[in-house]
Amino acid sequence: MIVRGHETLLVQGITGKQGTFWADKMREYGTKVIGGVNPKKAGQVHLDLPVWGSAVDAAGDTGVDCSVLFIPPLGVKAAALDAIEAGIPKVVIMTEHVPVQDVMYVMAAAREAGTRIIGPNTAGLVTPGECFVGFMPAFNQRIFQVGNVGVISRSGSLGTLVCLNLVQAGLGISAFVGIGGDPVIGTTTRDALQSLDEDDRTDAIAMVGEIGGKMEEAAAEYAAGMSKPIAAFIAGAASPPGKKMGHAGAIVMGASGSYEGKKAALEAGGISVTPTPSFVPGILKERLGACA
Amino acid sequence: MNFEEHAGKPLLRAAGLETPPGGLASTPDEAARLAGEIGPCVVKAQVPTGKRGKAGGIALAGTVEMAAAAAERIIGMKIGDYLVEKVLVEGQVPIATELYAAVMNDPDSKGPLMLYSPEGGMDIEEIAEQHPTRLMRLPVDIRTGFDGAAARAALPASDAVEADDIVAALGKLYQAYADNDAELMEINPLVLTEDGRLLALDCKFTLDDSAIKRQPELAKSGTPDKLTGLEGKAKDIGFKYIELDGDVGILANGAGLTMTSMDAVRHYGGKPANFLEIGGEAYTLGTEALQTVLANPNVKSLLINFCGAFARTDVMVEGIVKAWKVVQPDVPVFFTIHGTGEDEAIAMVRDELGMEPFDIMDDAVKAAVEAAR
Numbered sequence: 001m002i003v004r005g006h007e008t009l010l011v012q013g014i015t016g017k018q019g020t021f022w023a024d025k026m027r028e029y030g031t032k033v034i035g036g037v038n039p040k041k042a043g044q045v046h047l048d049l050p051v052w053g054s055a056v057d058a059a060g061d062t063g064v065d066c067s068v069l070f071i072p073p074l075g076v077k078a079a080a081l082d083a084i085e086a087g088i089p090k091v092v093i094m095t096e097h098v099p100v101q102d103v104m105y106v107m108a109a110a111r112e113a114g115t116r117i118i119g120p121n122t123a124g125l126v127t128p129g130e131c132f133v134g135f136m137p138a139f140n141q142r143i144f145q146v147g148n149v150g151v152i153s154r155s156g157s158l159g160t161l162v163c164l165n166l167v168q169a170g171l172g173i174s175a176f177v178g179i180g181g182d183p184v185i186g187t188t189t190r191d192a193l194q195s196l197d198e199d200d201r202t203d204a205i206a207m208v209g210e211i212g213g214k215m216e217e218a219a220a221e222y223a224a225g226m227s228k229p230i231a232a233f234i235a236g237a238a239s240p241p242g243k244k245m246g247h248a249g250a251i252v253m254g255a256s257g258s259y260e261g262k263k264a265a266l267e268a269g270g271i272s273v274t275p276t277p278s279f280v281p282g283i284l285k286e287r288l289g290a291c292a
Numbered sequence: 293m294n295f296e297e298h299a300g301k302p303l304l305r306a307a308g309l310e311t312p313p314g315g316l317a318s319t320p321d322e323a324a325r326l327a328g329e330i331g332p333c334v335v336k337a338q339v340p341t342g343k344r345g346k347a348g349g350i351a352l353a354g355t356v357e358m359a360a361a362a363a364e365r366i367i368g369m370k371i372g373d374y375l376v377e378k379v380l381v382e383g384q385v386p387i388a389t390e391l392y393a394a395v396m397n398d399p400d401s402k403g404p405l406m407l408y409s410p411e412g413g414m415d416i417e418e419i420a421e422q423h424p425t426r427l428m429r430l431p432v433d434i435r436t437g438f439d440g441a442a443a444r445a446a447l448p449a450s451d452a453v454e455a456d457d458i459v460a461a462l463g464k465l466y467q468a469y470a471d472n473d474a475e476l477m478e479i480n481p482l483v484l485t486e487d488g489r490l491l492a493l494d495c496k497f498t499l500d501d502s503a504i505k506r507q508p509e510l511a512k513s514g515t516p517d518k519l520t521g522l523e524g525k526a527k528d529i530g531f532k533y534i535e536l537d538g539d540v541g542i543l544a545n546g547a548g549l550t551m552t553s554m555d556a557v558r559h560y561g562g563k564p565a566n567f568l569e570i571g572g573e574a575y576t577l578g579t580e581a582l583q584t585v586l587a588n589p590n591v592k593s594l595l596i597n598f599c600g601a602f603a604r605t606d607v608m609v610e611g612i613v614k615a616w617k618v619v620q621p622d623v624p625v626f627f628t629i630h631g632t633g634e635d636e637a638i639a640m641v642r643d644e645l646g647m648e649p650f651d652i653m654d655d656a657v658k659a660a661v662e663a664a665r
Contacts, residue, residue: 018602074506096572099503100397101473104434107402123601135602137632155548156601157571160631161653164599168652181547184399210548213399235551238558239567243534275559277552278654 001090001118001187001195002175005130007065010058010088011036012079015046018094019070022135023047029139031131034064037082055079059086066090068124068133076120077102084115092133093119096182103184110186117186118179123156126176136160136176147172149284150196152189153208154181154215158235162208162277169281174201181210189219197226204229204284207271211236212257220269229287230271231280234262293499293514294340298380300497304479307468309461311492314382318367320360326381327359334382335362339374340515342415342496347371352384373518385493386486389452392419392427393462394478395469397500401431404469406443408462410450412481438466453484461490472510473503526584531574533584538563539664541591541623543581543612545603546571553597556654562661565591575603578611579618586619593663594625595656598637606633606640613644624663628656 003009009026013019014036024047027033035050035058042053052058055067067083069076069092076098083091084106091110098120110117118125124134129146132138136156143164149171153159156178163173177192179185189209196202207230209216216234223230237259263273272283301311313330316338317323327333337349344350349371351362359381369376390412398405408428409419419427426448432438440459447455461482469477478496485491504511519527526533532547536554540562544550550569557564565588570581585594596612598605609629627649629637641649650656 073502097502097505099473099506100475100500101404101434101470101503104397104403108433108435111402137601140631140634142634143631153548155546157544157546157550157599157603157631158548158552160601161549161552161599164630184397184402186402208548210551215399233552235548235555238554238564239551240534240536276556276654276657278652 001116001125001177001192002127002199003066003090003125003131003133004127005030006032007131008032008034009133010034010055010064010067010083011070012055012067012083013070014038014049014051015041016070018135020047022070023049025139026132029132031133034058037079055082055086055088059088064088066092066133068092068094070094073097073099077105080106080117081109084109084113087113088115090116090118092122092124093117093186094122094124094134095119096121098182100182100184103182107184107186118177119182119185120180121182121185122180123153123159123178125178126173128173134178136178142167144176145172148174148201148203150174150199150202150205151176151208152192152196152205153178154189154210155208155235158277159208162206162233162280165278166206166281169285171281171284174199183213189215190222193219193222193226197228202228204288205231206280206284207232208277209234209262211239211259211262214257216262217265220265220271223266223269223271226270229284231274231283231287232266232271233274233277233280234259234266293501293504293511293516295497295499295514296338296340297336297495298338298378299513300495301492303468303472303477303497304465304492304495307464307471309464309468309479309492310489311495312382312385314380316378317363317381318378320363320367323363323379323381324356324360327353327356330381330383332384333359334384335359335366336380336382337366337369337371337376338378338380339371339376341372341374344371349376385483385491387483388486389484390481391453391458391483392416392480393465393482394476394480395432395466395474396476396478398431403434404432404466406430406432406438406462406466408447408458410448410452412483416478416480432466434470437470438463457490472497473500473507474498475500522584522587526568529577529580531568531570531577531581534567535588536564536566538565539590539592540660541565541585541588541594542597543568543570543585543594544597545569545575545599545608546601549597549599553595553657556657557595557661560654560658560661562664570608571603575608576611578608579615582612582615582621583619586621586623591623593623593660594621595660596625596627597653597656598629598631600631600633602632604633605629605631606636609637609640613640616645624660626650626656626660626663628653
């Protein structure tokens with residue numbers, strides 16, 4: 001689910017307010033935006049780019065590498081199914097508050113077609129110096145510099161802070177993978193970890209998790225077999241149980257999803273867990289130094 | 293959104309499942325009248341939480357007088373966080389066997405998961421622990437729906453119930469789940485009566501919060517979250533605010549960053565007074581957010597932590613500055629601002645408020661914790 005500079009991008013919902021703003025930002029940064037989709041505006045030109053009636057039409061004979069959805073919650077199912085039918089291998093869903101039964105329908109179709117879904121409710125993907133997909137501030141050089149640390153985050157704002165901390169400490173980023181804050185998402189922490197483990201440009205990993213669910217636990221099992229150093233920050237140690245903390249996925253029910261359980265599992269997998277995000281760069285530097 | 297038993301059961305009946313005859317009562321007299329119509333009955337507290345039986349919120353009543361006495365005792369009880377205002381009075385059922393059945397959204401299989409066990413009458417956690425081999429876990433392809441043949445092949449063996457009857461009931465349960473955008477639709481217990489009928493004696497239904505917009509009628513019969521006055525006000529305005537018991541106020545953007553701000557406050561020895569985030573579409577609500585966080589009299593210092601990706605920090609700070617003139621904060625405030633729009637945002641804090649934002653979040657947190665002491 002890493003996106004690199006040579007890959008082409010389709011923007012579904014390009015004519016909307018957010019779609020327009022971010023399509024322009026992405027293109028300005030270097031992302032190969034080929035155009036967008038709006039079923040009601042097929043044939044028009046927007047931001048000097050073509051608008052198609054569907055992703056299937058947009059992909060045509062040549063194909064598209066990636067699609068990003070700036071689509072309202074109740075339109076996401078149809079738009080994502082369109083992208084899957086178009087044979088687009090990676091589909092990034094920014095939208096928050098998509099009904100979960102719609103998300104699961106998309107996941108079932110994606111699994112059958114071999115499509116990689118990122119999100120919903122993700123901040124997107126960044127390869128500094130090359131491209132970004134979504135709405136991370138890739139163009140802010142205090143937050144994103146080229147380097148060798150891969151970052152995985154369930155949260156956009158917190159992921160931004162961790163990238164800033166890395167850059168402040170003189171490190172850089174090989175790839176940022178926003179996986180999203182919803183309970184059912186296409187790309188899990190474990191999936192992202194594996195792809196960064198297999199990525200040649202990534203030497204170390206910063207994992208930004210949250211209370212709720214079992215994703216960090218599953219990632220810890222994979223991490224146990226990895227040699228690249230990993231530091232994790234898990235948000236929610238001070239959150240009361242039984243309440244949704246903003247993200248639908250961030251809720252502790254009984255012992256499941258608790259901070260303590262996640263910390264123990266991650267540490268058992270050889271991952272350093274930090275008390276605040278600002279400790280992440282120091283640990284990675286130390287462990288990278290020990291590897292060299 | 294959680295639903296009480298009496299609000300969930302009509303959804304099961306609409307899908308073709310049977311429930312005992314009954315009605316809702318909010319006074320002992322009403323309970324007595326219902327018991328008179330129904331005969332021997334069960335009086336059950338209506339609150340959107342489990343463990344009602346263990347809390348003493350469920351009573352058998354053989355007579356009208358017993359039903360009235362049970363209602364008298366149960367109405368006004370506190371179960372968990374909830375005050376009991378109503379009871380469901382339902383006919384007693386001659387139970388031969390108790391079963392468990394549920395459908396839920398499953399993050400692992402990324403689809404609906406059907407659960408069924410012939411070992412009912414206890415929590416799903418207990419069934420999973422005590423009878424792991426007697427618990428069917430059947431992923432369902434949401435595109436094609438419930439697959440009766442697959443369920444039949446996966447059913448744990450049981451002499452007590454006919455497989456055909458169970459599969460039919462599970463199909464109806466799945467329909468109720470699918471028709472109502474459920475996050476969870478659970479029947480515990482599903483019972484086989486002595487005369488061979490399958491009845492849903494309870495119903496736990498949770499509506500997916502993200503589906504409330506397309507299920508407005510249904511949502512009217514759900515139980516809204518229990519909110520304090522300020523929490524309710526914040527919800528109406530359009531951002532998430534949760535009151536906590538500490539004294540360091542928190543105003544941040546994004547769920548992850550807001551939780552992190554709370555964690556950092558605790559790590560450096562303070563106690564957060566609240567969770568408040570104006571991320572996503574709510575980032576224009578800086579004014580309302582500042583007013584809300586300072587309306588809590590326990591707040592002794594305030595941490596404002598913005599890290600803009602989608603949310604523009606300049607827009608958020610503009611809202612804060614606007615509110616500042618009205619609210620006139622009388623507690624020390626500590627800013628830390630990064631990301632989209634940070635140059636303009638930092639300049640505004642300097643020029644309009646005469647303050648210097650901290651470059652490192654941890655330093656701002658330490659200062660806020662220190663000031664609250």
